[in-house]
Amino acid sequence: MSIQEASERLRNLPYEDIGVAKLDHHRSLRSGFGEVVFCQGKATEHLVKIYEAFWRDGVRVLGTRATPEQFEAVHQAVAAAQYDPLARTIRIGDAPRLAGKIAVCTGGTADIPVAEEAAVTAEFFGSQVERIYDVGVAGIHRLLSNLPKIRDANAIVAVAGMEGALAGVVAGLVDKPVIAVPTSVGYGASFGGVSALLTMLNSCAEGIGVVNIDNGFGAGYLATQINRLALCGTTRATD
Numbered sequence: 001m002s003i004q005e006a007s008e009r010l011r012n013l014p015y016e017d018i019g020v021a022k023l024d025h026h027r028s029l030r031s032g033f034g035e036v037v038f039c040q041g042k043a044t045e046h047l048v049k050i051y052e053a054f055w056r057d058g059v060r061v062l063g064t065r066a067t068p069e070q071f072e073a074v075h076q077a078v079a080a081a082q083y084d085p086l087a088r089t090i091r092i093g094d095a096p097r098l099a100g101k102i103a104v105c106t107g108g109t110a111d112i113p114v115a116e117e118a119a120v121t122a123e124f125f126g127s128q129v130e131r132i133y134d135v136g137v138a139g140i141h142r143l144l145s146n147l148p149k150i151r152d153a154n155a156i157v158a159v160a161g162m163e164g165a166l167a168g169v170v171a172g173l174v175d176k177p178v179i180a181v182p183t184s185v186g187y188g189a190s191f192g193g194v195s196a197l198l199t200m201l202n203s204c205a206e207g208i209g210v211v212n213i214d215n216g217f218g219a220g221y222l223a224t225q226i227n228r229l230a231l232c233g234t235t236r237a238t239d
Contacts, residue, residue: 051090100228
């Protein structure tokens with residue numbers, strides 16, 4: 001490249017200040033994952049500027065907790081933007097598929113939006129995802145009939161509200177790490193997901209890690225990190 005081109009590229013490293021935000025272009029070099037935008041609470045015009053900057057630089061980007069109105073504004077500026085209304089994500093660019101697999105399970109259908117945030121995040125960063133929904137302990141035969149698919153994964157994300165028992169049951173049946181995601185689904189005494197959170201934290205089953213209430217993104221990200229480690233020596237994971 002020319003000196004001018006090199007100077008232009010170096011000018012925005014390690015981050016680019018666009019006034020409303022400082023875009024971290026070195027994050028993928030440090031952690032293997034590019035920057036993710038938390039859309040909730042951001043002014044729409046600021047979000048549009050962020051996506052325009054990433055698109056201009058040819059950077060793949062995932063935004064979480066986005067509203068349909070935010071997506072419409074972004075899509076008008078960046079036609080390549082794609083929206084998942086269930087996961088509430090705005091995505092630009094696709095990731096290569098990896099050989100490994102993550103299983104995302106839910107206790108009930110009300111937990112699916114959080115599970116989809118986890119699944120879409122994992123897929124964006126290159127993991128294959130097996131979705132196994134509505135297999136809660138109220139009908140445990142549904143879970144048992146899906147055990148072969150769950151055991152085939154390198155990591156399992158267990159998403160549940162109410163009493164949050166799914167993660168502990170799954171962890172007692174598999175030899176893979178389980179990432180428990182409590183959801184805010186439940187009646188009054190579930191305290192907006194605190195009941196499920198405490199159940200998961202106090203599970204007597206080994207091999208469980210717990211993320212925050214409704215944090216599907218954090219679970220999908222962590223599951224992909226585990227998946228990449230599992231693939232070391234077979235397929236090198238790259239962002």
